[in-house]
Amino acid sequence: MRTSFSALLAFACSASAASQNYPTNKLATSEPHYPSPWMNPQAVGWEEAYAKARSFVSQLTLAEKVNITTGIGWESGQCVGETGSVPRLGLRQLCMQDSPLGIRFADYASAFSSGQTVAASFDRGLMYSRGKAMGQEHKGKGVNVVLGPVAGPLGRAPEGGRNWEGFSPDPYLTGIGMSETIKGIQDAGVVACAKHFIVNEQEHFRQVGESTGRGYNISETLSSNVDDKTLHELYLWPFVDAVRAGVGSVMCSYQQINNSYACQNSKSLNGILKGELGFQGFVMSDWQAQHAGAATAVAGMDMAMPGDTEFNTGYSFWGANLTVAVLNGTVPEYRIDDMAMRIMAAFFKVGQTVEGLKPVNMDSWTSDTYGYLHASVQDGYQQVNWHVDVQSDHGNLIREIAGKSTVLLKNDGALPLNKPKFLAVVGEDAGPSPLGPNGCPDRRCNKGTLAMGWGSGTANFPYLSTPLDALNQQAINDHTRIEAVLDNYASDAYEALVSQEGATALVFVNADSGEGFIDIDDNEGDRKNLTLWNSGDELIKNVSSICNNTIVIIHSVGPTLVTDWYDSPNITAILWAGLPGQESGRGIVDVLYGKVNPAARTPFTWAAKREDYGADVLYKPNNGNNAPQQDFTEGIFIDYRALDKAKIKPIFEFGFGLSYTSFKYANIKVQKNNAGPYQPTKGKTAPAPTFGKISKNIGDYAFPSAVRYIREFIYPYFNTTSSLKAASADPEYGRTAKQFLPPGALDSGAQNLQPAAPGLSDTPGGNKQLFDELYIVTAEITNTGKVVGDEVPQLYVSLGGADDPPVVLRGFDRIRIDPGQTATFRAALTRRDLSNWDTVSQNWVISSHPKTVFVGPSSRNLPLKAKLS
Incomplete structure (x- = not known):
């Protein structure tokens, strides 16, 4: 029996499966969903944007519509991705730029804390402020679309290389991170791009070229095999929040979903994202994630990035091929209109205007003032960098985030420091890289203190405050003696240092990871283990065996195994500082000194063993030379859900963190609201609209004599107008739509709305009744200590079913409370919060199982509970 989205995967994923070749008839499949839903100008929050888009798109020729949907090619412009322009109407090429923590390749711009780090703050306001500051900086450089934030990977496996770009393996926390970041970015006037959609959970085998270059013999990329319930209750959850926040674009990912490429998976793009969620923005491909032309168009992709089939080839699945496809009917006219409308609606939604666009003032391919406008072919030498300073006062914000996102995991009274007599600082992670903070492109080395991971999700540091820098300054102020050994392997030196009487040892260690195109010490993007790098665990054990006041500070991309040393009585404090960005040093000193x-x-669980997490990276191909099969047989049970289900005690549970004061929880109350019964959405869309007239005269698409041809640049024009077949060398476009496209792909009639979808006049993100507030939960939190402090009360829900996790996070807040004072924690529970996905009705349902709510300071410390009636 072949497996589909709506069926539970029945085959095992285990260590022994790594060498197994799956028979073809057992591979997961993804059912088709056509046609691609067209935009809805009535959607709440999009009305004005679509009115402006209609006015603009109605003036476009077919070639101009194709031009704004197709990238111009890798290194053909100043940004990592650019669409074609519409010079006749004054629209320049639109600029897409990494990254989710700053502006990749830019100078005089900030390097922010990672998404995972700010998630640890559990502070919605900081998440928003970080997003807005990043948006302001991108806008200041002329960027139109920020390629972030990240909810894929969610963090299925703790070794996942890009987990740090996102927020948390908990979908609720990630959803809040996505929503607040998107609002901030788009309030700054640039389009946010939620990525990578969806179940993109590891770097191994994400692209064939990367894999074969490492000796893996595969012909297709990895397939993430997931069932319908898991997809909805776990991986889709934060993307729902992104769509409700009004995100302008979504990036489809590299890997396959149930053996269908994510950028041509009609079920995920047409059926779920645009149909069920009612997403009104545009879907762009990840860079080289497009594997077909017409098939990707009718499956719901709207923009091809960077435009060429492979970097620097000059060939494109779209461009002129898309022009041919529309003219010969392989791609319907309404689909190209829908693509253009979605792109321009997102553009207008954030306040951008054609006449108000400033030029891009940075260049991704050179840091020099002058360079080639088309770097790939060294054409158009001119000024490409204006070195515009967009940092504003964002360093202060980054410092605040670094401090408020540092988790105190252990404290036996060693902290806060108060003018210590002698500090012995140990570890490479405390100091600078000998190559400088930007000495390794895309941070492709781990030297000195770790303040961000590696890959396209990085930014250049304008400066980097290292821990040793900031500690030295504090020591000067306090008249503290301070010495440092920055070599993890110089055991004689650091042992002699920390053995001196009165030493307080600060040991700095780290663990790194990143994107799959970079390999550091055989970590092919994903971490190969959960140990600390550069013998960090041995460093800690050696120092703490000598010094009875050893404080450990971890900079890492996720959890590490601390089992062998965390409970040593000589280790008096442990802090996780994440990836704090440019203010790393000052941020950690702010916490160390109170x-x-x-x-x-x-924002994740610290387990005692790697196996406790319940899921892992697939490191070896398991399907012959075909697509490796990564089976999500653990379902919704990842991170704390996995440990809770298995009744495994973690070292530090999800949501755990200490304070320099203490708090007491009391008096939980539940108020039930009268929200009324849930009604599935009914009705139909309008028929597919078209805008403007498309000329059928093939001669109108000849390469214009007034346009200078640039090698490798992607154009919408034909080199020959003898016939449409001759105009396209791709055999895909030589077939008729009837031969090539699946049933329904060309249908332009009114379509039934899905039961879980928003109505035509509702906010996108799903059936509006899912967001009705059914209950209000309150509790009282008292600061019982002697110093003012923030507390993070968390609301968890038990959905009650045998297949449900024991608890799931459904609310939190960060509240500042003075000593002796009491504050009220308040959280609303929506219908969505209490529902499960029903694969039969294809809708959300509240089961009959008894529901219980819990409030406390972490997922395993929940002193308050109440039943829901």
């Missing part, structure tokens, strides 16, 4: 009273919570 200028910031820590309140951050770990």
